[in-house]
Amino acid sequence: MSLNFVPSLDVRGLAYAYPDGHQALFGVDLTVERGERVALLGPNGAGKTTLVLHLNGILTGGAGTVTVAGLPVAKAHLAEIRRRVGIVFQDPDDQLFMPTVREDVAFGPAAAGLRGPELEAVVRKALARVGMEEYADRPPHHLSFGQRRRVAVATVLAMEPEILVLDEPSSNLDPASRRELADILRSLDVTVLMVTHDLPYALELCGRAVVLSDGVIAADGPTGALLADEDLMRRHRLELPFGFDPTRKPATR
Amino acid sequence: MGAGHAHRLYRHGHSPVHRMPPHCKLAAVLGFVVVVVSTPREAVWAFAAYAVLLGAVATAARVPPGFLLRRLVIEVPFVAFAFLMPFVVPGEQTRLLGVSVSVPGLWGAWNVLAKGTLGVAASVLLAATTDLRALLLGLQRLRLPPLLVQIASFMIRYGDVITDEMRRMSIARRSRGFEARGVRHWGVLAKTAGALFIRSYERGERVHLAMVSRGYAGSMPLIEEAPASRAQWSSAAALPLTALAICLLGWTL
Numbered sequence: 001m002s003l004n005f006v007p008s009l010d011v012r013g014l015a016y017a018y019p020d021g022h023q024a025l026f027g028v029d030l031t032v033e034r035g036e037r038v039a040l041l042g043p044n045g046a047g048k049t050t051l052v053l054h055l056n057g058i059l060t061g062g063a064g065t066v067t068v069a070g071l072p073v074a075k076a077h078l079a080e081i082r083r084r085v086g087i088v089f090q091d092p093d094d095q096l097f098m099p100t101v102r103e104d105v106a107f108g109p110a111a112a113g114l115r116g117p118e119l120e121a122v123v124r125k126a127l128a129r130v131g132m133e134e135y136a137d138r139p140p141h142h143l144s145f146g147q148r149r150r151v152a153v154a155t156v157l158a159m160e161p162e163i164l165v166l167d168e169p170s171s172n173l174d175p176a177s178r179r180e181l182a183d184i185l186r187s188l189d190v191t192v193l194m195v196t197h198d199l200p201y202a203l204e205l206c207g208r209a210v211v212l213s214d215g216v217i218a219a220d221g222p223t224g225a226l227l228a229d230e231d232l233m234r235r236h237r238l239e240l241p242f243g244f245d246p247t248r249k250p251a252t253r
Numbered sequence: 254m255g256a257g258h259a260h261r262l263y264r265h266g267h268s269p270v271h272r273m274p275p276h277c278k279l280a281a282v283l284g285f286v287v288v289v290v291s292t293p294r295e296a297v298w299a300f301a302a303y304a305v306l307l308g309a310v311a312t313a314a315r316v317p318p319g320f321l322l323r324r325l326v327i328e329v330p331f332v333a334f335a336f337l338m339p340f341v342v343p344g345e346q347t348r349l350l351g352v353s354v355s356v357p358g359l360w361g362a363w364n365v366l367a368k369g370t371l372g373v374a375a376s377v378l379l380a381a382t383t384d385l386r387a388l389l390l391g392l393q394r395l396r397l398p399p400l401l402v403q404i405a406s407f408m409i410r411y412g413d414v415i416t417d418e419m420r421r422m423s424i425a426r427r428s429r430g431f432e433a434r435g436v437r438h439w440g441v442l443a444k445t446a447g448a449l450f451i452r453s454y455e456r457g458e459r460v461h462l463a464m465v466s467r468g469y470a471g472s473m474p475l476i477e478e479a480p481a482s483r484a485q486w487s488s489a490a491a492l493p494l495t496a497l498a499i500c501l502l503g504w505t506l
Contacts, residue, residue, distance in 0.1 A: 056466055087463075097407065097410055098410065099409055140410075141413045141414060
């Protein structure tokens with residue numbers, strides 16, 4: 001298939017300043033190949049969220065281009081772009097806005113025009129991929145935080161995205177939910193861009209990492225090697241947590 | 254399950270009334286109330302007949318009388334107003350239990366009391382047999398402006414989230430030694446309310462982002478389409494049609 005040679009995500013020279021004059025991105029270049037899991041590391045205020053909001057065209061108007069599986073992010077095909085780029089936001093309460101889990105997962109495909117038994121099948125499959133089938137009729141606010149995050153992933157998977165973008169997927173999770181989410185993410189056959197400053201999680205899940213700092217990509221390489229570069233990490237306010245030694249655990253999987 | 258997750262007015266059950274499509278029930282209750290209100294107040298027997306009709310519905314829905322009566326308490330402020338009418342409305346006077354009261358006032362009080370109670374009882378029955386979510390779907394199918402239905406469904410979804418936020422803010426206040434006592438502390442409470450408003454507003458923006466990211470373009474996709482059958486409509490129509498017959502009798506007799 002020729003599509004396999006087109007990267008899932010291609011960002012070229014992306015620069016952006018907010019209307020108030022604050023410039024968040026100064027020329028970002030990033031390519032994510034199909035099937036890759038990449039961690040986007042960076043301290044608070046590095047421009048991670050700004051970059052994410054460019055990937056599905058919520059923020060536009062700066063310099064540079066974003067291309068998703070060969071399709072440039074532009075007004076003309078925003079609907080298709082938003083189907084291809086599945087963003088899982090940090091707070092599941094923002095992501096899950098419908099009264100029941102089922103309706104929430106159905107929202108994206110239904111907005112794309114799917115109806116009836118087809119829609120039902122898509123919803124069931126997406127919930128099964130995150131192990132939440134039996135919660136379909138529950139209201140999201142009665143689930144635990146970890147369950148809500150899993151449903152949030154399902155709402156995006158239902159749209160069969162080209163690339164899954166996760167904003168701080170491990171935040172606020174207890175250790176068991178954290179591990180469950182990691183298992184789910186590993187089981188998915190989809191390109192993943194994971195925005196995080198949870199370094200052990202990045203090492204566990206992503207073979208490659210990029211460091212975004214002060215609005216540019218400051219480093220790009222195998223996650224294990226980047227984390228082992230103490231100087232680099234410290235320069236970008238990415239200190240390793242106490243007791244965590246990336247060199248002792250091979251970054252496989 | 255189920256019952257514990259619903260609103261307080263709802264009574265979980267599987268009666269024929271519970272199973273009826275929500276938009277049929279809404280239309281039936283509306284029709285019933287309109288008929289009751291247009292009945293002449295002098296036709297006292299007609300109101301007794303209406304009460305019997307509601308009793309029959311309650312029996313079919315397996316809603317116990319105690320449950321219904323307790324929820325009728327909401328009517329009390331209006332009842333108090335009705336009790337004032339015999340004393341303040343001018344007109345022909347009569348003596349009742351040794352007190353001088355006005356005849357038009359008495360009729361007015363009866364009118365408010367009888368029609369109000371029947372209306373509230375019908376609504377309580379509707380709420381007891383219809384889940385909030387189903388009510389909203391019913392309103393949507395009755396072609397209520399979609400914006401209103403969306404606002405109402407977001408209220409349900411985020412009511413708990415915002416209440417929780419309010420509770421956390423209150424705990425934070427009290428943890429720092431603040432107890433609201435008297436007028437002097439209203440300033441602090443007002444600022445908290447302001448902060449809560451801003452937080453909710455910002456959450457609204459984030460939710461909107463999440464919706465747009467999944468293809469929202471101004472209208473909610475109608476996910477569950479379950480049109481009511483003719484049989485369901487006619488069984489729902491039984492209540493307002495019988496009431497209409499009674500009302501017409503009340504006008505002619």
